[in-house]
Amino acid sequence: MSITESRTPTGGAPDPGGASATPSREHAPPRRPRAWVMPLLLRIHFFAGILVGPFILIAAVSGAIYVVTSQLERVVYAHELSAPVTETTLSIGDQVRIAEGYIGDAASLAAVRPAPAAGDTTRVMFAQDGLGPSETRAVFVDPGTGDIRGDLTVYGTSGALPLRAWVSDLHRNLHLGEPGRLYSEFAASWLGIVVVAGLALWVVRLRRARVKKDLLRPKRGATGYRRLFGWHASLGVWLVVGALFLSASGITWSTYGGANVSTLRAALSWQNPTLSTALGDDGPAAAGAHADHGVVAAPTAAVSPDTFDDVLAVARTENVNVGLIEIRPPSAAGQAWVVQEIQRSFPTEVDGVAIDGDTLAVVDRVDFADYPFMAKLARWAVDLHMGSMFGIVNQLILFVVAAGIATMVVFGYLMWWKRRPTRDPARRMGTVPGEALPNAPVWGVALVVAVAIGIGYFLPLVGLPLAAFVIADAVVQGFRARRARRSSSGGAETSVVRP
Numbered sequence: 001m002s003i004t005e006s007r008t009p010t011g012g013a014p015d016p017g018g019a020s021a022t023p024s025r026e027h028a029p030p031r032r033p034r035a036w037v038m039p040l041l042l043r044i045h046f047f048a049g050i051l052v053g054p055f056i057l058i059a060a061v062s063g064a065i066y067v068v069t070s071q072l073e074r075v076v077y078a079h080e081l082s083a084p085v086t087e088t089t090l091s092i093g094d095q096v097r098i099a100e101g102y103i104g105d106a107a108s109l110a111a112v113r114p115a116p117a118a119g120d121t122t123r124v125m126f127a128q129d130g131l132g133p134s135e136t137r138a139v140f141v142d143p144g145t146g147d148i149r150g151d152l153t154v155y156g157t158s159g160a161l162p163l164r165a166w167v168s169d170l171h172r173n174l175h176l177g178e179p180g181r182l183y184s185e186f187a188a189s190w191l192g193i194v195v196v197a198g199l200a201l202w203v204v205r206l207r208r209a210r211v212k213k214d215l216l217r218p219k220r221g222a223t224g225y226r227r228l229f230g231w232h233a234s235l236g237v238w239l240v241v242g243a244l245f246l247s248a249s250g251i252t253w254s255t256y257g258g259a260n261v262s263t264l265r266a267a268l269s270w271q272n273p274t275l276s277t278a279l280g281d282d283g284p285a286a287a288g289a290h291a292d293h294g295v296v297a298a299p300t301a302a303v304s305p306d307t308f309d310d311v312l313a314v315a316r317t318e319n320v321n322v323g324l325i326e327i328r329p330p331s332a333a334g335q336a337w338v339v340q341e342i343q344r345s346f347p348t349e350v351d352g353v354a355i356d357g358d359t360l361a362v363v364d365r366v367d368f369a370d371y372p373f374m375a376k377l378a379r380w381a382v383d384l385h386m387g388s389m390f391g392i393v394n395q396l397i398l399f400v401v402a403a404g405i406a407t408m409v410v411f412g413y414l415m416w417w418k419r420r421p422t423r424d425p426a427r428r429m430g431t432v433p434g435e436a437l438p439n440a441p442v443w444g445v446a447l448v449v450a451v452a453i454g455i456g457y458f459l460p461l462v463g464l465p466l467a468a469f470v471i472a473d474a475v476v477q478g479f480r481a482r483r484a485r486r487s488s489s490g491g492a493e494t495s496v497v498r499p
Contacts, residue, residue, distance in 0.1 A: 036440040038204055040448065045197035047469065048190055049412045055187040056194075057409045062171035063246070064402035067387040067395045069164040077161050079149055085118045086144030092122070092312065092327075093305035098146045099124035099139040100305070107137055109329065112308055113159070113342075115143045116323030125154065135165075157326075157342055158386065172253070181255050182461065188250030189257060189462040191405070195243045198236050205233070225418040232411040235404050242401035249385040252378065257459045270374035276364040277336040277354045303329040307337065311355045315339035319351040319367055329357070336363040344388040348379060 074081060090098075092114055100109065107126035115122045122143050125136040134156045140149040155165040173180030216237065218230035236243075251257040265271050308327050312320075324343040330336060336354040343349035354363040371379070383389040387398045440448075449467055456463015 036444060038201065040440070041197040041200050044466075044469070045194055045201060048194045048197070049409070050416065052186065052190040052194065053409045053412060055183055056191055057406050058174070059171065059184055059187040059191075059250075060402045060406040060409070062167065064399050064406070066164070066167045066171050067398045067402070069160075069167050070387070070395070071392075073161050073164055076163055077150070077152070080140040080152060080161075081121060081149075082119055083115075083121050083142040083144060083147075083149060089143050090146055091306070092308040095122050095141045095143060095146065096124055096305035096308060098148070099126075099141055102139055102148050102151075103137075109303060110136055111326050111328045113324075113326050114312070116325075121149050123154070123159070158344070158388070159342075178255070184250065185254035185257055186461045188247050188254060189459045191250075192244055192247035193462060193466070195236070195240055195247065198233075199240050202233055202237055225415060228411050228415045228418060232408055232415060235408050235411070239401055239404045239408070242397070243405055245381075246385065246398075246401065246405075249381040251459065252382065254461075256461065260458050265374070265378070268374070270372050270378070272371060272375050272379070273366045275338065275340075275352045275354050275366045277330070277338060279334050279336055279356055279363065307357050310360055311337045311339055311357060314355050314360050314362065315353045318353045318362060319365055320353060321351075322349045324349070344383045344386070345391055346389050348376075348383065348389075350379065 092112060096109065096112060103126055107128035109124070110127040111125040113123040113125065120143075121140040123138045124141055125138050128137050131137065131153065132155075135153055137151065138154045138159075139151050141147070142149055152161055153165070154161055155168070158164075160168055169175050172184055174183055176183075217234050218227065222230050252261050307329070312325075312327060315325075320339050320341055322341050322343045324341065326338075326340050326342050328338045328340070337357045338352060338354055340352040341349040348368055351365070351367045353365040355361070356363055368376070368379075380389060384394060385398075387395040449471065452463050452467035454463065456467055
């Protein structure tokens with residue numbers, strides 16, 4: 001005969017009443033709910049960093065290079081951008097005639113940017129077949145002698161020369177055109193998610209840390225993983241504001257998120273005022289500042305070069321009071337000339353005036369002071385993002401932030417590598433954070449999915465992958481949890497006692 005009994009711990013004794021020492025299920029204390037919010041943020045921060053890290057790294061490195069290209073342009077294109085200072089200056093009309101004689105019939109006059117200061121050249125800009133969107137062919141004229149100093153393709157309102165335009169395309173679309181813009185939108189959108197999740201994790205660690213300053217700077221004496229983590233965390237907290245700004249402002253240029261931002265601005269009347277160039281009863285026509293991604297229009301009728309001087313003289317009496325300006329002739333019959341300020345440094349000067357080229361009457365004017373406050377913020381955000389608002393200081397800060405973001409991405413991958421099991425040659429990568437959603441209540445999972453879908457409506461390249469990740473993670477982790485429970489529910493461990 002044999003009997004079975006529950007095994008007691010080593011050195012233990014059976015219960016005097018004959019009951020097992022293990023408490024029954026009916027009398028077991030209720031399990032405390034396990035945390036799930038912070039583990040979920042940790043998983044999102046980890047997986048987003050691993051999967052989106054390469055895109056963020058490319059955007060950060062190319063952005064850091066871009067902010068210093070304005071200085072590089074002054075060196076690389078010194079001959080085109082500068083000219084000897086002379087006592088006399090040719091009229092704008094004479095400079096246009098010289099440029100037209102140089103170009104011939106190969107292109108059509110589109111705009112003129114007079115020399116903004118002594119020692120600078122005048123840009124006479126032409127529309128030509130074969131150029132890309134927002135590109136013009138610029139002839140650089142010495143305003144004192146009329147010598148042709150250069151002939152280059154320039155891009156957008158910023159007037160980027162080939163070097164800066166090449167870096168700009170790399171940063172914006174990897175030189176892949178419109179499809180490539182999805183990369184930058186992906187990076188800009190997810191950068192904000194990664195930063196917010198990382199900041200929440202940092203706050204939790206700060207509350208628990210005995211030495212608070214160890215999370216504000218790398219911990220002294222730390223080595224290996226701890227040293228990398230210290231640099232990653234401390235860099236992140238110092239760069240969080242700059243990273244969030246670059247993420248938010250970068251989205252405004254994106255394909256899908258940017259379109260939603262424009263729709264929101266229109267619905268809330270946050271758009272820039274437009275300058276009407278319509279003459280007579282032709283109706284309104286928008287002729288505001290050049291869009292950086294628009295098409296440069298050439299005049300459809302003959303334009304007298306002398307009119308450039310006449311309309312500029314009128315504009316100087318209205319609201320044009322800076323050196324950085326652009327004069328655009330009418331792009332169609334019945335349209336006015338436009339004189340537009342293009343100064344992006346602070347104080348922002350983007351005033352514009354429309355002038356009838358025949359009567360020299362002012363048709364319309366728009367002043368930056370009259371912009372809605374949110375439109376001003378949008379203008380300032382773009383200029384800060386491009387490093388043009390506060391000059392060299394703006395550029396240095398952007399360079400440091402971009403370089404810091406790139407460094408954090410590298411540290412993140414090194415941390416993952418350091419966490420790999422060194423005694424298991426079959427596992428070459430580090431471990432991943434533990435499960436989160438299986439510990440969440442149903443309402444928690446529903447809330448996370450709803451938030452992801454809501455974000456996806458406004459930022460599709462964030463919300464849709466995030467919703468897919470949350471759902472897939474919940475399914476996979478739930479399946480693993482059920483399988484683990486089944487494997488451990490074979491009953492109490494027993495032993496056989498023989499007489």
